[in-house]
Amino acid sequence: MKGLDTAQIESSSKRLWLTFAADPVALFGLVLLGLLILLALFAPLVVPQNPYDLAQLNILDGRLPPGSSSFDEKKFYFLGTDDQGRDIYSAIIYGMRISLGVGILSTLGALIGGTTLGLSAAYLGKKFDSLIMRIVDIQLSFPAILIALILLAVFGQGLGKIIIALITVQWAYYARTVRSAALVEMGKEYIEAARSLGLGHLRIIFKHLLPNCVAPLIVVAAVQIAAAIALEATLSFLGLGLPITEPSLGLLISNGYAYLMSGKYWISFYPGLALLIMIVSINLVADRLTDALNPRLQK
């Protein structure tokens, strides 16, 4: 009656590892992503300065190009500094922390919310199912950025609000995915067996149905986490996302935008490059995961 036994998990994780080992590009993406996550986790240990401790900033070091030494010649800014003399490299690592954090939190939120609603829709069927799926259809006919923009315009900006906006935008993908997977499972005998044993609804949904619908969810989550990070950056760039006290990569790029015209490209360019590397590495991993977990492509 177990959803997955340990041998199965072992073989599927082994298979997963083999798919990555077989594809050097995807493996590169995985290593890169791991490195970025480590950098973001241990940010205070790997950067030369705390970019938001004003005592460590020197206004005389403002807008130095990459590869400059500080005014007192004690520090070296290999990616330059911004208008307040902040080391761009340190700001990027701290920004990555916020961007990744927002991406992961909102993906988790959307995953939990969307999965619960999608599974319930498949399990309960009838009116509840058609109501949820109508909402999903209607929501997915609008671009994510528009819905997020409306929510932020309506409720204002802030860390909590942007996470809520991203969850609201993304839950529908998970709901739709898990529902279609669950509908297939619902027709199978083990669900019928669980029902005739008189198990509770919650137990059937979460202990029997859910474990068998996990693979497509992982694929969607891998793609959506990159989308969430990009969307947060875009909204923050437009001045509608995170407040200035939570400087994500999008805000750093927006901050340097004003200096772009005078040729001081590095204030915007390098945070953008970091954002790009982060999104590309997630997408490379996601792409491979999609192939590996898609049963139709398995030989």
Add this chain to the structure above:
Amino acid sequence: MVTFILRRMSESFFVLLVMSLLVFAGVYAIGNPVDLLISPEATPQDIERVTQALGLDKPLWAQYFYFLKQVLKGDLGHSFMFGTPAIDLLLSKMPATMELAVAAMLIASAVGIPLGLIAGLKADSWVGKTIMAVSILGFSLPTFWVGLVLIMFFSVELGWLPSSGRGATSLLLGMPVSFLSWEGIRHLFLPALNLALFKLALIIRLTRSGTQESLRQDYVRFARAKGLSESRIIGVHVLKNIMIPIVTVIGLEFGSVIAFSIVTESIFAWPGMGKLLIDSINNLDRPVIVAYLCLIVVFFVFINLAVDLIYATLDPRVRLGESAQ
């Protein structure tokens, strides 16, 4: 067919109503626009007079019903900042956004369909693989950052193209357009390219998978057996069949291009509806925000309906009556 359209229309109307309620109630909650409009030295009497003139002293529901009544008359309120009707303000910015979106879609299709065909026909060669690798990059690149890089490279470093504004416009059928003058095209190119890149990757992938799929079909094998030239097989038989999903997606994505032009317009200071929306959010110009959102929802509802109908016309297998069940 008629029931399908009616059902979709009533659904759309419901969406519109919910949206207007949500947006109106929410926008009402963010800050007081009177504070932004009057000088700090204004007396309490002045403040009261402005509040009354804008109708902000009435209860929320009264403002909403007044708003709904006015909407049905085609009046979406006056902009707090400009004093002109919000809908006129929006409509005056619409040609700029439409021109940008159409130009972007043309670039994306003109480049994406041939590249996708090549990638599909030569899937295993380095050409096909390179095109696909570039398209993965295209999916990953954040639009706003690409815009900045374009400005950095073409405007600041090379100085070839202007980085902001729309340039000289000329009138075409009473609408101001940029693409008729050289100066206008120079202004249009970078923002249109920026917006196009966002859809290019999608069109490449769609064309490629369509091509690969149709190459395996019997009608292609039959056409080959008949001795038709390769260019005719691909140009006529394959292309015609893969156009169905491509047209659908181009149509569906047109709405999202308009939504995404908010970002591009903000970067390139393109004077369209998207830039107006961002400016209005920053200025708490409620009627313009509400009018924009209502307009774009109506717009989306029509795009979705139109795409369904086009799809049914292009693909006789789609039975609208059945899909309505």
